[in-house]
Amino acid sequence: MSAWAIRHISTAVAALGRLSRQPFASLMTVLVIGVTLALPAAMHLVVKNAQIISASWDNALDFSVYLRTDVTLEDAQRLVDIVGQRADIESVTLISAADALEEFREQSGFGEALDHLSVNPLPHTLVVRPGAANTEISIGLLNEELGNLPEADFVQVDTEWVRRFHAILNILERAIAIGTTLLAAAIIVIIGNTIRLDIQNRREEIEVTKLIGASNAFVRRPFLYIGVWYGLGGGLLALALVGYGLYALEEPVLRLSGLYSSPFVAVTLDLKESLIIAGSGVTLGLVGSWLAAARHMRRIEPR
Template identity: 50%
Template sequence: MGTFLTRHLQNALAALGQLSRQPVATLLTVGVIGIALALPASLQLLVQGGQRFAGGWSGIRDFSVYLKPGTDLAVARNLARALASHPNVQDTRLIEADAALAEFGRDPAFGEALKALKSNPLPHTLVVRPDAEAAPADLDALKAELAAKPEVDLVQLDTQWLLRLAAILDLVRRGIWIAAVVLVAAVIFIVGNTIRLDIQNRRQEIEVSKLLGATDAFVRRPFLYIGFWYGMLGGAVALLLLASVLLLLRGPLERLLQLYSVDFTGFGLSPGTALLVLGAGLVSGWAGAWLAVGRHLSAIEPQV
């Protein structure tokens, strides 16, 4: 058992030594593998960020209640007061039509256009914040109740776009899985092809070894270890790439999430994701080597 392990360790180190003797070729292969592995992982990070963003907002489920144009301000105020004591409502806030217009007017993009208007086209708007404990069914009931009021024109759930975002993220996440599978397959082919060339270059060595009584396992082992190292180093490169991407994005992303008061702590490369990337590299490197070795090694029989 001891010699068995020693021999495997020797093989592993010898394979690493062989790779280091052709640094440019190794770097290129490892780089391509790294990029292929980093791509789905970085998309995954993006989705993770998006989810955090959507998740941070899911607690805020404000309704915008637009009153019919021309509704009296006093009526609007009464409604706001009445709604505030509704069991499913935590808080209401009235945005008066004039205040809203004034706010728009401060925006230079709208200012000139608004001056052309003879009257204020904006309705009074109530922002209704439902109780934090309210269930989705309560929210639907509340929405229906609000919409049924005679002075109400339109009830809009502001968080609807967040639900859409979540749905999009779900879709993207599935897309990432597909991309990951395709790219891992690509890594398998890259490693397989590289090792195929390696087998061709070492044909004489393989033939001589077989003549001297080397078993298939003996001949196979160095190539499997080369595949192992390709995958391992490729995975490491992928992690390095991900870390640099995160470093570059961290500042702006942090600012963005703070603007929306979303908790940023814990965002980044989780140990699980890191292990997954390394594992995917390892397995695909090894698999590529197996593929090449199975296809091409048995074809080499010594000729005397």
């Protein structure tokens, strides 16, 4: 191992040792950073899970095309074939008026009342499932085109709210990004301030070290490592907090998805996301301590 590496490792270890000599104060700082990092991480996880749930709804974005009542079953059948040939449509199924009435009779409980009807008031209906390659715009065009069919009475997009939900998630994501930026700035300030106090407390030591020939980089190094440790500690704590939060939520989530007979299980942070959180802790720690050291170290000169 090179002398350079040994020097850095020993500085890092010494910085850790210094922190462990004031366990309470160090822990408080780590706690503040950990909670501040856990906040956006948890929010991110909520959005991520919501996206996973709503992704399964995406496939259910079906159009119900109610045909005019004067369209015969044969015409409807022909229309199914024609519409089904379109490239942007995955499948078309026909629910005939008779089937629809039968289903309605079974599900509504109006069975006997319906028997008194002389004619079936229900139209034939096409259930159109668009292909997966469709975009928001092409879905809109498809909606319009289906509505313009001469046989169509009106088109209903049953799952319009899924798109609204997606839009809300997008806003939420953006809001989290903004919030994360502010919290990152807060962490830099917290670490910077802690390091500034530390520099002031060790003013005499810095003076003596400079007096016997230490460069700014040499006196700065231990403080940078302290910042890195704070950040790393905070990052790991944030991961632990998020992990514990998920663990606490696991049972109620399972119960809920059981009620919906859904196989949904809340996803946790993957390796990449965990590394990003720990890494941003370290980066913010380094930036915060660097700013504090650059600002205050220069002014401390031997007298």
